[in-house]
Amino acid sequence: MPIKAARVYHDGKLVRELGADEAIPEDCDEGDFFWLGLYEPTPGELAAIAKRFGLHPLAVEDALKANQLPKVEAYGDQLFVITRTANLDGDTIQPGETAFFLGPHFFVSVRHGSARTHTDVRARLETLPAKLAHGPDYVLYAILDFIVDGYFPVIDAIEDRLLLVEDSVMDTPLDAAEIRHLYAQRHEIIRFQRFVGMMKEVANSLATDDDLPNIDAAVRPFFRDIWDHVQRAEFRLSGLRDIAASVIETNGMLEQQRQGVITRQLAAWAAILAVPTAIAGIYGMNFEHMPELGWTFGYPLIVGAMATICAGLYWRFKSIGWL
Amino acid sequence: MPIKAARVYHDGKLVRELGADEAIPEDCDEGDFFWLGLYEPTPGELAAIAKRFGLHPLAVEDALKANQLPKVEAYGDQLFVITRTANLDGDTIQPGETAFFLGPHFFVSVRHGSARTHTDVRARLETLPAKLAHGPDYVLYAILDFIVDGYFPVIDAIEDRLLLVEDSVMDTPLDAAEIRHLYAQRHEIIRFQRFVGMMKEVANSLATDDDLPNIDAAVRPFFRDIWDHVQRAEFRLSGLRDIAASVIETNGMLEQQRQGVITRQLAAWAAILAVPTAIAGIYGMNFEHMPELGWTFGYPLIVGAMATICAGLYWRFKSIGWL
Amino acid sequence: MPIKAARVYHDGKLVRELGADEAIPEDCDEGDFFWLGLYEPTPGELAAIAKRFGLHPLAVEDALKANQLPKVEAYGDQLFVITRTANLDGDTIQPGETAFFLGPHFFVSVRHGSARTHTDVRARLETLPAKLAHGPDYVLYAILDFIVDGYFPVIDAIEDRLLLVEDSVMDTPLDAAEIRHLYAQRHEIIRFQRFVGMMKEVANSLATDDDLPNIDAAVRPFFRDIWDHVQRAEFRLSGLRDIAASVIETNGMLEQQRQGVITRQLAAWAAILAVPTAIAGIYGMNFEHMPELGWTFGYPLIVGAMATICAGLYWRFKSIGWL
Amino acid sequence: MPIKAARVYHDGKLVRELGADEAIPEDCDEGDFFWLGLYEPTPGELAAIAKRFGLHPLAVEDALKANQLPKVEAYGDQLFVITRTANLDGDTIQPGETAFFLGPHFFVSVRHGSARTHTDVRARLETLPAKLAHGPDYVLYAILDFIVDGYFPVIDAIEDRLLLVEDSVMDTPLDAAEIRHLYAQRHEIIRFQRFVGMMKEVANSLATDDDLPNIDAAVRPFFRDIWDHVQRAEFRLSGLRDIAASVIETNGMLEQQRQGVITRQLAAWAAILAVPTAIAGIYGMNFEHMPELGWTFGYPLIVGAMATICAGLYWRFKSIGWL
Amino acid sequence: MPIKAARVYHDGKLVRELGADEAIPEDCDEGDFFWLGLYEPTPGELAAIAKRFGLHPLAVEDALKANQLPKVEAYGDQLFVITRTANLDGDTIQPGETAFFLGPHFFVSVRHGSARTHTDVRARLETLPAKLAHGPDYVLYAILDFIVDGYFPVIDAIEDRLLLVEDSVMDTPLDAAEIRHLYAQRHEIIRFQRFVGMMKEVANSLATDDDLPNIDAAVRPFFRDIWDHVQRAEFRLSGLRDIAASVIETNGMLEQQRQGVITRQLAAWAAILAVPTAIAGIYGMNFEHMPELGWTFGYPLIVGAMATICAGLYWRFKSIGWL
Numbered sequence A, B, C, D, E: 001m002p003i004k005a006a007r008v009y010h011d012g013k014l015v016r017e018l019g020a021d022e023a024i025p026e027d028c029d030e031g032d033f034f035w036l037g038l039y040e041p042t043p044g045e046l047a048a049i050a051k052r053f054g055l056h057p058l059a060v061e062d063a064l065k066a067n068q069l070p071k072v073e074a075y076g077d078q079l080f081v082i083t084r085t086a087n088l089d090g091d092t093i094q095p096g097e098t099a100f101f102l103g104p105h106f107f108v109s110v111r112h113g114s115a116r117t118h119t120d121v122r123a124r125l126e127t128l129p130a131k132l133a134h135g136p137d138y139v140l141y142a143i144l145d146f147i148v149d150g151y152f153p154v155i156d157a158i159e160d161r162l163l164l165v166e167d168s169v170m171d172t173p174l175d176a177a178e179i180r181h182l183y184a185q186r187h188e189i190i191r192f193q194r195f196v197g198m199m200k201e202v203a204n205s206l207a208t209d210d211d212l213p214n215i216d217a218a219v220r221p222f223f224r225d226i227w228d229h230v231q232r233a234e235f236r237l238s239g240l241r242d243i244a245a246s247v248i249e250t251n252g253m254l255e256q257q258r259q260g261v262i263t264r265q266l267a268a269w270a271a272i273l274a275v276p277t278a279i280a281g282i283y284g285m286n287f288e289h290m291p292e293l294g295w296t297f298g299y300p301l302i303v304g305a306m307a308t309i310c311a312g313l314y315w316r317f318k319s320i321g322w323l
């Protein structure tokens, strides 16, 4: 059953919970307020609700299909909002999206993907009838607050992983697996950042647009607070993106530096070892007339000369920092 | 014949199809509406229609020449719109462009390049006279929706190809052919992204500009929906561009990492093998007085020394991670 | 003589051509219109005209000195416009600039650098008295159209050259001369792009600014068309810039890939050849007691062992893709 | 005790200091003004003050939790401001943040992290009753001025460190430790720059927004001066960021240049030394019939030939700049 | 004495020069106008003038301290302007800044750093009483024009130096000294560009802001001309920055291309020389039973084989472009 909860309130106080198969009553008094929570409904299930509340077909279509982008849209006296959610399920990030329909007397949420139900938010609000009496705008605020609060553990988790890589890059060059992991992380940050940017626009529009139906001026400072929290999420994500870019650059620079060091060492040792090889090659030639070969101290003399030249070169390379 | 279809409607209901060579009737009642679909017309063919409907010469010129950029322009009480299309023909992407003239009583489309006719859209609309009775604005919406829906299979195809390259880069360095292919893909994405950006402006202008002739307020939410879908196309393209950039960077970084590994291995083996070569060179010299050469165990001793030094170096390089 | 042409029109019809040394008549009737075309005039030559038409000293100064940037400026009831031209003279791009003064009864153009006279534009307009009767705004449109049309052959030429380099980069690494040429091309594109960007602002201001003197509302759609064409030029230049950047990046990536391949090949062959060298060195030592040297099949055995090891290494490197 | 100071003023003159445990008096005359300074208060401590002055719960929440971003917010007739501080404590940069509540008759500051008390600012203001009589806006200005003045020693310190690295990079390639340090510095600059950007918005809003409660027009030029100083801080930070980027790029380019030099030297010496090795190898072969071996001057001839070829190659490489 | 000149004008005509120690007269008629030029005054010296003319303390503070950024600020009926100067003193660029106070009856300039006095501007203006009668706005224009004209020789000098490096990079890789120089140049361009950007804002604000005190509408076109010249300076600087970036990129790409060429050459020669070395090593072994050693033509045969293989390899590498 996609309807997770359907309750009727009057002046902020819970009247009753609708049955699983019960139709939504057609008539509704001044202080009445319906709050419906749906999870991945089928077109047919949503159609009944759309008919009862007069939801706009374009909005219904968007609420049914996943992969929508965050937005706020007015349809006559109704408001339609799409948000993106993200929360941590153990070690993996779970993306989701939730759509909201706001009318003068109803609030309908349609969740996709996200495993976090709104049960706790609802329970807390039911203890605050004065707040609930505000109607759909305050409910929207409470759920947006809940959604945005869910971003921070995700950001913390990404940060923790990234700082591990940052430490590692300083000691040894990243291996191929770490490089792949790093790019995957950065990808995730960029995608998250874009959704957060759009959520900021949603919050901004709710906090500042006078013309939105069902959003009272008294509730607007609360949406400004949402904006504020989203901005903080964006700020932290942009810092993480900087770190990721920095780690990539640092690794490149350190790898270049390490190769520079090895190139110099390699060149130095090649030069040092080429000397005895060349000299030995010469005295390995089979000419009949090579006077040095007959000298009694020819051998120690030549080996001594080799050692002296090698030591001299070694000292030379040491002093210019190649070894 | 460039005129693919020319039909007359009254209050949203089809009256009749004009004959291939029939002139467009000069007189037209209040509820009458002409819908003409042209494919790559010659200047002469369009001139007759332009004369009948009083189309502006600058707009006619733009509709005739290909390679225009998407835009919305008002000429008096008429509206002129240019769009870019893209659809998949087997494996290749087929670009095209379509221009639209909207008057109070007519809708004229001029297609270039695109093989997708509007036949299906038209057939569906003819089953909905209440919609068709809206006139040219609703027809424009239906065709824009059809055009923008055509973007997504193209984006899916590009994504599929790109994800193949992304997998491949993680295992082996890209070869020259893959590098070329990758750059070609990225080029295609960038070009597509630009057109989509301009299409977003077209949809935005149709959804928000109060002053456009022949666009009624009631139809504007539909253009906002078009905007929304175009934005989703743009969002996905920008993600694909990120992936392409990421693949390029990752490949560069992995190639650098691989060269670092090989440089270190090469240096280690060069050092290890230089030792027996140098020692063998020395004992290959032809000095008469080299006492070691006469020792009974000189040969195994020296070979043992070589092996010991090589093993020591090998262990050393192994422990610092060069081998 | 810097005055290329000076003609008087009445109600759009040519009255007469002023003589080379003839002063501009002081009096002028309602339908009269002077069109003067100057080419690199001296300060003195322009001063006489400035005095006659009351041109602003700052505008005159700008028209005399070359290297101005495109702009539109109002001085009282007069309009001053600076444009940049570019056309192809054989194989080389010829930059130029042209300034325009527009008053209620006159149109003065001052060309610098450009070899393209306005003779053809003028001749065509003289056949359309109804257009010419619009006065200076329509003349400005006609000449701007002529200038902007001149951009496209230049862009085509740059594109042709660039596509040659793009093909070449895919086969062999760019040599030094091609690298230099590529950077020079990109430089040219960037500079052109900037002028075109300013030209777009000029066209935009002429098409949308209500307050510009001597620009009638009826002519404004024509300037919007100019804007449109300039935008297309900008669009193509930005595409060319992308191609140039792409070629540079591709070349870098292919060069890196090629060096990776060679590094691996070099390392493999160095390893393969080090084996016989080391073994031969050992059996080239002059120890008296080396039993293998006395074996009848010692030589073929050792050479066989060398060949086996080399073949094994070769096979190994082949299988990991280094050879 | 988190309350660092709580004083009552009348018409800008100090009336008395409230006791540590004294409640804030409920009644307040026209010229009365309360100035409270808090340091990291607990929720309970701030709640009492919030109740007395009617502070908005959302603002109180922000003032209690650290890691807020700079902002200006109006709540009814009250103003809420968050700022970021940075000062130098010996060698390390100490970040902090301070929140301000401004009402018609009170000014409450809540500091987090920062060790710099406002004691000196307060003492100086108490000597200027005419200024203090302005009320909370002037106090806000004085403290913002104090906070922004604190940025400059921090910027000076970063600049000093960076210029040391810049000098060093010109002489020798950066080693791994210096690379790490450089990236850490750049990170710090980027983070600082972002806060400063937000502080500029805070100052701008205080200087230009007519609708902010408790900010009189007469004090606005002082906030413009704050803006000005913040802009100077931003300007210098952006210069430092350029230097850091420049050092990184220069180091990369110099390292590449050095490796180019070494690659050429290595290639040259490898070529020079390969010649005697190859020739000596040939005359080290044990063929029975090698006539040169029997020549009296064969040995000096061959050694002379080796020397000549090596010298020739050396000269050749010298002349093309490889050695 | 910091006061370089203090003169009184009436209706644009010079009345008299004030003595070095003479106080500025307190009374002033309708057409009177004071023009004071100061060079790096002490606080005391400026305080006297500030008192006489009622200058705002914040503006005075800015005028005294160096390192301000260009800006325009209104204080009541007075205007305060800060500008940055740059001029060439032999080969070095001399930065400076100048502040201006404009009141209805006075113009005060305060120069820092710059060695260029305003003597010539003043002398020229004194010959044009009709212009000087405009008052402080025209004087400000004349001096801004003088300051901005000073930018161009500096830009020319930077361009000359940069073009030398650009030529050089095409022939040989940049050495370390040239790399350092190039980065220093680029740094200078970036800093200059930023000041020029702020100067453009200053000119724009003087040319378009209706509300600035002491700037008459009649003088505004002159400030638009200043804007125009500043824009040209910015345009050229941005071109220079492109060149600098291009030189850096080209050098990197050419260095990479050169190393590619050398890597291929090195690999080819290593392969060619490895052949005789390996063969000679084999025939240098001391096995008793090596039949080839006894052949009469063994030696020439083997040397011929070596030469043939080497020539074959040489031809092979030549044909694939490695040699």
Ligand SMILES: [Mg+2]
Pocket: A058, A061, A062, B225, B228, B229
């Ligand atoms: Mg939709």
Ligand SMILES: [Mg+2]
Pocket: A070, A071, A072, A201
């Ligand atoms: Mg949106």
Ligand SMILES: [Mg+2]
Pocket: A145, A146, A148, A149, A229
């Ligand atoms: Mg929250």
Ligand SMILES: [Mg+2]
Pocket: A069, A070, A194, A195, A197, A198, A199
């Ligand atoms: Mg979004």
Ligand SMILES: [Mg+2]
Pocket: A224, A225, A226, A228, D058, D073
């Ligand atoms: Mg908030």
Ligand SMILES: [Mg+2]
Pocket: none
């Ligand atoms: Mg904001």
Ligand SMILES: [Mg+2]
Pocket: A238, A239, A240, A242, A243, D187, D190, D191
């Ligand atoms: Mg950061």
Ligand SMILES: [Mg+2]
Pocket: B058, B061, B062, C225, C228, C229
């Ligand atoms: Mg056109």
Ligand SMILES: [Mg+2]
Pocket: B145, B146, B148, B149, B229
């Ligand atoms: Mg659709």
Ligand SMILES: [Mg+2]
Pocket: B068, B069, B070, B084, B194, B195, B196, B198
């Ligand atoms: Mg387009």
Ligand SMILES: [Mg+2]
Pocket: B201
């Ligand atoms: Mg647009």
Ligand SMILES: [Mg+2]
Pocket: A058, A062, B224, B225, B226, B228
């Ligand atoms: Mg929509």
Ligand SMILES: [Mg+2]
Pocket: A187, A190, A191, B239, B240, B242, B243
């Ligand atoms: Mg992405």
Ligand SMILES: [Mg+2]
Pocket: C058, C061, C062, E225, E228, E229
């Ligand atoms: Mg000028």
Ligand SMILES: [Mg+2]
Pocket: C069, C070, C071, C072, C198, E231
């Ligand atoms: Mg301009």
Ligand SMILES: [Mg+2]
Pocket: C145, C146, C148, C149, C229
């Ligand atoms: Mg044209």
